[in-house]
Amino acid sequence: MKTISAVSVLALGMQSVWGTPVFASPVLPTPTLEGVSGSTYQIECHDGFDSETEEGSINPILRGVEKLYFAGCDDTTGDDKPTSPKETREVTRSIETVNDRCDDVPLRLRIDCIAQRYEILAQSPDLTGEYSEVQEALQSAASRLRALAEEAGEPGGAKERLTVERNGKATPVGRPLTPTSPAKQAEAFAAAIQIIEETETMLLRSAGTSKRRQVSYQRIAQAMGSNKVLLRS
Template identity: 35%
Template sequence: MTSAVVAQISISSAACEAVGTAYRTDCLAKELQALVKKLPAQGEYAAAREALATASAELAGLSRQNRDNSQPRLRITVQADSETKRRPVSAVKPETVAETNAKALAILEDTTTVLLRSVEGNNDVALHYQRIAQALNSSKVLLRS
């Protein structure tokens, strides 16, 4: 399961990298939301699911607050588990791109912290969550200007 999650974060990051910086916050929100749907609500991955769901919701809200309705919605294509998904993503206003991406970066940093803290004392699950946090960390490069 961990390998699938890490791989999907990597694939999602590559797909979001292909769109302009104005679209990346919404892209990451949609990709995390899709990932959350694949994680079990109970058991070892429940805390990871909750942390990623929170991040997705916060990123979506941030994107919505700064949406640029004058820009077209793009359809990104993401390969996931032998199926291809096409998701529409929206741009943020050009004047808010830097600030929006900085806030999105902070959301991802908070999420990695939550992931790492949620398994303190549970060595069986800690390695899995560390790998997920590391994959999420690598996607932060998309938001740096």
């Protein structure tokens, strides 16, 4: 929870009684509130607050003021779809399902299987606003992993299609996958792990200075990092 100083609480209480609107100034790093008499009151933005929400509540004894929006404590623009705990959980769960989808796939198809899953996840309509960098990261990782699978495959080798059993019949799903050559598999797996790690770093750097986004992007990067277990079997 964002905290405000005792002086600020008193000032806000007086302003709420007088009916004066209270707004957080966009000035960084210590945004201010303008008092009715022209005085300036500091809002303290500490590292320990819940960075996944922009709402900050103050002492409920101050009648007429229940919640404030600390716009100056974040760098989110009004045009962005902000990250949120709920949306972030959905994104991380989707990335974690890559392990379930590709775990039973033969080792020779693992790299391209991960690439295919990232391609599908990147098409999610939910990856907009502040999640757009996640979409870009998934697209980039998918493209690089697919190219790696092609490079590590047997020259002229046949692609393989995954199947699922439906009504007692094996039904092909997804695009054909490129198997890696046994002779190149160890080297290709190491390169694939490096691609995922570089994508994790890309995500963390994309979070910017927003502590809320940093928390969300850290969790998403961790979820992607869990996919590396598929390449260490």
